Amino acid sequence: xxxxxxxxxxxxxxxxxxxxxxxxxxxxxxxxxxYQQSLDQGLQFLIQYYNGxxxxxxxxxxxxxxxxxPDLHSELNLSxxxxxxxxxxxCASSPAGTGSVWQFFGPGTRxxxx
Amino acid sequence: xxxxxxxxxxxxxxxxxxxxxxxxSSSVFSSLQWYRQEPGEGPVLLVTVVTGGEVKKLKRxxxxxxxxxKDSSLHITAAQPGDTGLYLCAGASGSARQLxxxxxxxxxxxP
Numbered sequence: 001x002x003x004x005x006x007x008x009x010x011x012x013x014x015x016x017x018x019x020x021x022x023x024x025x026x027x028x029x030x031x032x033x034x035y036q037q038s039l040d041q042g043l044q045f046l047i048q049y050y051n052g053x054x055x056x057x058x059x060x061x062x063x064x065x066x067x068x069x070p071d072l073h074s075e076l077n078l079s080x081x082x083x084x085x086x087x088x089x090x091c092a093s094s095p096a097g098t099g100s101v102w103q104f105f106g107p108g109t110r111x112x113x114x
Numbered sequence: 115x116x117x118x119x120x121x122x123x124x125x126x127x128x129x130x131x132x133x134x135x136x137x138x139s140s141s142v143f144s145s146l147q148w149y150r151q152e153p154g155e156g157p158v159l160l161v162t163v164v165t166g167g168e169v170k171k172l173k174r175x176x177x178x179x180x181x182x183x184k185d186s187s188l189h190i191t192a193a194q195p196g197d198t199g200l201y202l203c204a205g206a207s208g209s210a211r212q213l214x215x216x217x218x219x220x221x222x223x224x225p
Contacts, residue, residue, distance in 0.1 A: 002156065033212065043157070043202065043215040056212050090156050101145050101206050103213060105156030 003027065004106035006091050012112045018079040021109045025072055025093030031055070032074040033094070033103060034066055038087040049074055081113045117141070118205055118216035126222040130192055135219045137203035138185045144206055146179055146186045147213065151200040193223045 003026035013019055025032050034046040036059075045058035049068035060066075063081075068074040078085060088110050092103040118139045127133055137146070145164040149157035161170050163179035163186065170177045174197075176189040186203055200220050204213040 002158070004156070042217045045212045045214075048212055058212060092156075101147065101162060101213075102159065103147075104159065105149075108154075108156050110154075 002104040004091060004093050004104055006106035006109050008109060010110050014114055015081055017081050021076040021089050023074045023091030023106060026104055029093035030096045031094045032068055033092040034076050035090040036087050083113050086111055086113045118203055118214055120203060120216040120219050122219060124220050127193055129194055129223055129225050133190050133193055135188045135201055137216050142183050147204045148177055148188055149202040157202055195223045195225050198223050
């Protein structure tokens with residue numbers, strides 16, 4: 001158990017819909033990272049937040065957005081869903097002062113778009 | 115764009131055999147991480163190497179960082195079925211604020 005929690009574990013929805021994925025980092029960790037993992041693309045970095053502010057952006061689509069709240073939990077919002085958005089979405093957190101080096105991953109949310 | 119290539123992509127071996135997985139890049143990384151991921155779970159950090167030429171051992175696993183800090187290898191001695199999983203390398207550069215992950219090596223150890 002990494003200490004990072006994600007909900008829900010599974011999500012099945014239809015094209016065009018909007019979903020919200022939730023992540024709680026390890027106690028004391030200020031950074032939260034979101035990743036998408038699909039069979040053909042591997043593990044792709046989406047976005048990072050540090051203490052409530054966006055710190056770095058990766059290959060995140062405009063239809064996707066994220067935020068980190070004052071209690072440090074984070075949400076990833078996916079809208080206008082397409083079949084190709086079906087993937088595993090992981091959240092990771094890292095201790096303050098370690099940069100991006102030590103990342104601890106949650107169990108993931110499996111999103112299926114029908 | 116920094117890319118990490120892992121080889122082999124798939125590896126299926128018998129219990130007791132040794133194996134090596136490679137992670138290569140044309141870019142220099144300040145540190146390199148190895149993760150193992152099991153089906154339906156998130157990647158679990160195994161080790162971080164930061165110095166060129168560094169070798170770290172974790173029981174039957176030996177990790178090496180290349181002298182030029184562009185490549186790394188993972189060697190498993192006497193593999194066991196419990197070693198089965200997806201092995202991912204990930205590199206961090208001095209300026210990047212995120213990790214770049216390799217495509218992974220899917221290891222299957224047959225009893």
